[in-house]
Amino acid sequence: MTDMIAVQNLFPLGWEHYLLGGLCIGLGVSLLFVMTGLVGGMSTVFSSTWSFVVRRPFFQQIGLKGSRIWRLEYALGLILGALLWWLMLGGPGPETTAVPAWQLLVGGFIAGFGARLGHGCTSGHGICGLGSLQWPSAVAVVTFMITAMITANLVLRLQS
Numbered sequence: 001m002t003d004m005i006a007v008q009n010l011f012p013l014g015w016e017h018y019l020l021g022g023l024c025i026g027l028g029v030s031l032l033f034v035m036t037g038l039v040g041g042m043s044t045v046f047s048s049t050w051s052f053v054v055r056r057p058f059f060q061q062i063g064l065k066g067s068r069i070w071r072l073e074y075a076l077g078l079i080l081g082a083l084l085w086w087l088m089l090g091g092p093g094p095e096t097t098a099v100p101a102w103q104l105l106v107g108g109f110i111a112g113f114g115a116r117l118g119h120g121c122t123s124g125h126g127i128c129g130l131g132s133l134q135w136p137s138a139v140a141v142v143t144f145m146i147t148a149m150i151t152a153n154l155v156l157r158l159q160s
Helices: 002-010 016-036 043-050 068-089 101-117 122-131 135-159
Strands: none
Touching: 016 068, 016 122, 043 068, 043 101, 122 135
């Protein structure tokens, strides 16, 4: 009985839609790779999009410039897919947060720096890298998880 209460506390809206969403993401990434040989990580979408406006050599690499159109289409598909999911299944309105904007910006810059430093974002390593059994991605995911657990516990203790 306590297990059921713990699940309800962790997932007050239920866990089924998380499972279905994860399966859809996995299926989409798998189809992209099987049908085209392309890997759908999101941090490269960010870098390749900057290649439109930033003329620095990093952003003008052939790999970024040559992939920016399909990557933008891929990102648009994710946004439209989420909108379609919300329209079909319904759901609450837009989420809000009490976190100040400056903290969101600092967190975004830290996450962006980490994505560049780690040669990919958490979703890229966790979904695409682990899915293709890449050892560096496994190390990256374990590092992300340990860092997240330590950070969450530190923040929780600082708030007390």
